[in-house]
Every structure is written in C-alpha cells, then in structure tokens.
Amino acid sequence: MPRAAVVLLSGGIDSATALAIARSDGYVCYALSVDYRQRHRFELRAAKKIAASMGVKQHRIIKLDPSVFGGSALTEEIAVPKFRPERQRSRTIPVTYVPGRNMVLLALALAWAETLGAGHIFIGVNALDYSGYPDCRPEFIGAFQGTANLGTRAGVEGRPIQIHAPLIRLTKADIIRKGSSLGVPFGRTHSCYDPDPRGRACGACDSCLIRKKGFIEAGIPDPTVYGGSERARG
Amino acid sequence: MPRAAVVLLSGGIDSATALAIARSDGYVCYALSVDYRQRHRFELRAAKKIAASMGVKQHRIIKLDPSVFGGSALTEEIAVPKFRPERQRSRTIPVTYVPGRNMVLLALALAWAETLGAGHIFIGVNALDYSGYPDCRPEFIGAFQGTANLGTRAGVEGRPIQIHAPLIRLTKADIIRKGSSLGVPFGRTHSCYDPDPRGRACGACDSCLIRKKGFIEAGIPDPTVYGGSERARG
Numbered sequence: 001m002p003r004a005a006v007v008l009l010s011g012g013i014d015s016a017t018a019l020a021i022a023r024s025d026g027y028v029c030y031a032l033s034v035d036y037r038q039r040h041r042f043e044l045r046a047a048k049k050i051a052a053s054m055g056v057k058q059h060r061i062i063k064l065d066p067s068v069f070g071g072s073a074l075t076e077e078i079a080v081p082k083f084r085p086e087r088q089r090s091r092t093i094p095v096t097y098v099p100g101r102n103m104v105l106l107a108l109a110l111a112w113a114e115t116l117g118a119g120h121i122f123i124g125v126n127a128l129d130y131s132g133y134p135d136c137r138p139e140f141i142g143a144f145q146g147t148a149n150l151g152t153r154a155g156v157e158g159r160p161i162q163i164h165a166p167l168i169r170l171t172k173a174d175i176i177r178k179g180s181s182l183g184v185p186f187g188r189t190h191s192c193y194d195p196d197p198r199g200r201a202c203g204a205c206d207s208c209l210i211r212k213k214g215f216i217e218a219g220i221p222d223p224t225v226y227g228g229s230e231r232a233r234g
Numbered sequence: 235m236p237r238a239a240v241v242l243l244s245g246g247i248d249s250a251t252a253l254a255i256a257r258s259d260g261y262v263c264y265a266l267s268v269d270y271r272q273r274h275r276f277e278l279r280a281a282k283k284i285a286a287s288m289g290v291k292q293h294r295i296i297k298l299d300p301s302v303f304g305g306s307a308l309t310e311e312i313a314v315p316k317f318r319p320e321r322q323r324s325r326t327i328p329v330t331y332v333p334g335r336n337m338v339l340l341a342l343a344l345a346w347a348e349t350l351g352a353g354h355i356f357i358g359v360n361a362l363d364y365s366g367y368p369d370c371r372p373e374f375i376g377a378f379q380g381t382a383n384l385g386t387r388a389g390v391e392g393r394p395i396q397i398h399a400p401l402i403r404l405t406k407a408d409i410i411r412k413g414s415s416l417g418v419p420f421g422r423t424h425s426c427y428d429p430d431p432r433g434r435a436c437g438a439c440d441s442c443l444i445r446k447k448g449f450i451e452a453g454i455p456d457p458t459v460y461g462g463s464e465r466a467r468g
Contacts, residue, residue: 060301065298067296068342068346099348099386100341100348100385104342107337107340108302108334110337111335111338113334115303115333134387140384143377144385147378150368150373151334151336151368151371151374152333153333155368
C-alpha cells in the first residue's frame with residue numbers, strides 16, 4: 001500500500017498541523033484520538049471535525065479509563081492557572097503536565113500502526129512553547145522510536161517504524177504559519193484547558209495565551225471566539 | 235513512603251510470580267490489570283483472586299478499547315493453534331503475538347507509577363519460553379526504561395523509574411519453582427488462550443503446553459483442571 005501513517009489527533013492546532021504535514025508529504029493518514037479527559041471533551045469534537053474536513057482514511061477514537069492519568073489539572077479538579085507570565089510558564093513543569101501521557105499515546109499509536117502495517121507515526125509535540133514537558137523533547141521521541149523498533153515484529157523483521165514530530169523545533173507562530181499555508185481549519189481546533197460549558201475558550205489559561213500570542217506573532221487573524229474569559233476574571 | 239511498585243498482573247503464572255517476588259523484596263505493591271481481551275476474560279477473574287490473596291495495596295483494572303490490539307488470535311477470531319511441537323513454537327513470532335502490547339501495558343503502568351510517586355514497575359515477561367515475542371526481550375525492557383526516564387517528570391528530576399523483569403531469563407520450570415517457594419496460589423492463575431465457556435483450560439494451546447511442561451519439569455503438581463481439551467480434539 002502507499003505509505004501509511006497513524007497521526008495522533010487531539011483537536012488542537014499542533015496535531016491538526018501535524019496531520020496537514022503528513023497529508024502534504026503524501027501519507028495515507030489514519031487519525032487516532034484518545035478519549036480520556038473528564039474536563040474538556042470539546043477537543044474530541046474538534047478532532048472529529050478536523051478529521052472529516054482533512055480527508056483522513058479512518059478516524060479512530062479510543063476510550064481510555066480517565067483514571068490512568070491522575071495528578072494533572074487536565075484530568076482532575078485542580079484549578080487551571082490563569083494569566084501566568086511567560087517566564088513563570090517556561091521555568092517549571094506545568095501543573096497541566098500529565099504523567100506518562102505521550103508514552104501512552106505513542107504506545108497506542110504504535111499498536112494500531114503495527115496492526116495496519118503502517119510504518120509511520122506523526123505526533124504534534126513541540127519542544128519550544130512547551131519546554132516544561134519532558135515528553136515533548138526530541139530525546140524522548142528518539143528514544144521511543146528506538147524502543148518501538150526493539151519491541152515490535154515490524155522492527156525486528158526489518159520494517160522499522162518511524163516517529164515523526166515535525167513541529168518539535170517550531171514556535172507556535174511557525175506552526176500557525178505552516179498550518180495556514182496547508183489549509184488547516186484553525187477555526188475548528190480547540191486549545192483551551194478550561195472552556196465554558198458551551199466549549200468557548202477562556203482566553204486566560206496557558207494554552208489560550210500561547211495560542212493568542214502565536215496568531216499575533218504569525219500575523220494571521222485568530223478565528224477563536226474567546227467567550228469564557230469572564231469566568232477567569234471573576 | 236516505603237518503596238512502592240506498580241506490578242502488571244494478567245492473572246497468569248508469570249505475573250503472579252513477579253508480584254510474589256516484588257512483595258518478597260519488600261515493595262508495597264499496586265497491581266495493575268488491563269481489560270482488553272474479548273476472548274478470555276477468565277484471566278481478569280484470576281487476577282482479582284490473586285491480588286486479593288497476595289495482599290496488594292490496591293488493584294486497579296483499566297478498561298481499554300479492545301480495538302487497540304488488532305491482528306492477534308488473543309483478541310480476534312483467529313484459530314488458536316493446538317498441540318504445536320515446541321520447535322515450531324520457538325522459531326517464529328506466534329499468532330498470539332499482540333502488536334504493541336507490552337509497550338502499551340508498560341506505558342499504562344508508567345502513568346500510574348508516576349502519579350503514585352512509585353519508582354518501580356514489575357512485569358513478568360520471559361524471554362525463554364516466549365522467545366518469539368519481540369517485546370519480551372531484555373533489550374526492549376532496557377530501552378523502555380531509558381525512554382521512560384527521558385519522558386517523565388520523575389526521570390528528569392532525578393528520581394528514575396526502574397523496570398524490573400525478574401523472570402526474563404528463567405524457564406517456566408524455574409518460575410514455577412520460584413513462585414511455589416513464595417506461596418503463589420497457582421490454582422488461581424489462568425494461562426489458557428482458548429478456555430471453554432466455564433473458563434477451564436483447553437490443555438492444548440501453546441500456553442497450556444508450556445504450563446504443563448513447566449510443572450512437570452519443576453517436579454511440582456499442576457493444580458490446573460484441564461477441562462476444555464475435548465474441544466481441541468474434536
């Protein structure tokens with residue numbers, strides 16, 4: 001078959017851009033979303049819209065017991081920090097770090113890739129804007145690829161699996177420029193860690209701040225409706 | 235807290251023995267079972283009995299979408315081979331190989347370990363009797379540990395996570411002897427790939443053959459009731 005790739009698709013800007021890059025590089029794309037978050041399932045709704053509009057071969061949503069990922073503001077009722085200055089964001093591992101997340105996501109992608117006979121996995125991790133996340137670093141991605149090729153039939157039989165992290169050294173502005181040039185429907189993506197009940201972005205969490213700044217620096221209009229921000233202020 | 239370990243517990247002889255070793259080495263044990271198999275959920279019932287009788291601190295069963303693991307006789311309706319000669323078993327990757335399984339299981343254990351603050355993970359893999367499984371080899375386990383310590387807060391902050399595979403170089407007979415000396419309730423374990431509807435072992439699949447031979451070589455009576463074997467013959 002033509003080159004096939006499993007693309008991890010969260011519904012945010014980064015994974016949507018990673019999908020656009022995979023497609024533009026000629027891969028037949030199988031999008032994989034993992035449903036584990038108790039607090040913001042709007043991401044998955046976004047992932048469905050993106051997968052549908054970007055012509056993936058198949059979009060699989062795997063349900064995963066949310067208890068797998070404890071200890072994070074994204075999965076537990078810990079307050080999401082608001083309006084944190086950038087310096088503070090980049091110095092520490094954020095409370096939104098989810099223990100083991102990218103290892104689990106890549107492992108699930110690997111299982112599906114090997115079953116499909118796909119030799120490629122795309123993940124939209126980024127080491128610059130998320131410098132505090134240990135599992136967004138190039139050394140982690142490289143080590144995962146090596147481990148995957150030791151632990152799979154594909155790897156052992158000489159059909160190594162390649163992990164692509166095409167955004168890993170890009171800034172958010174670079175990613176937005178790249179995605180925009182490839183036609184990513186940014187209006188359908190979701191970034192906010194703390195949306196209101198209708199799914200509108202708060203405009204104040206780390207993820208919203210990074211997104212807003214990225215659009216400004218890219219010189220591209222931000223299609224996001226920041227409707228939830230009154231809660232952050234009050 | 236005292237040394238804490240997450241122990242992957244399938245309900246078979248190997249993982250029960252790995253748990254007994256972890257307990258005997260003084261670890262406070264958190265048992266983790268993953269519910270993904272469509273065909274033989276008797277393993278999970280066994281895992282519950284073992285966890286209860288071996289004094290684990292907590293036993294967590296994670297449900298995982300069975301579609302994650304396609305392409306194996308353990309999860310799909312492919313015939314389980316019966317009465318295969320040993321030479322044939324050990325030369326090829328068996329049809330019971332599940333793509334990406336140990337990577338996914340270890341990733342889930344890692345996520346829980348980091349959340350708990352546990353620095354140890356035990357897995358009952360074995361490179362001798364399952365020589366065809368790429369993800370049962372020491373080089374895979376070692377690579378996973380390295381990747382885990384690059385991709386977690388614990389690893390980055392100097393509290394490395396250690397992956398223990400205490401059975402990796404033992405024969406099945408060695409494992410049975412070791413488990414027996416540590417009081418593993420073998421009568422409660424389940425190995426069969428193709429049990430009858432009441433959960434009785436078939437006595438003819440690779441896993442039953444390895445189990446039977448192990449007890450014989452260990453010189454220890456096999457408490458298993460092989461009730462399902464008429465199906466294998468007929």
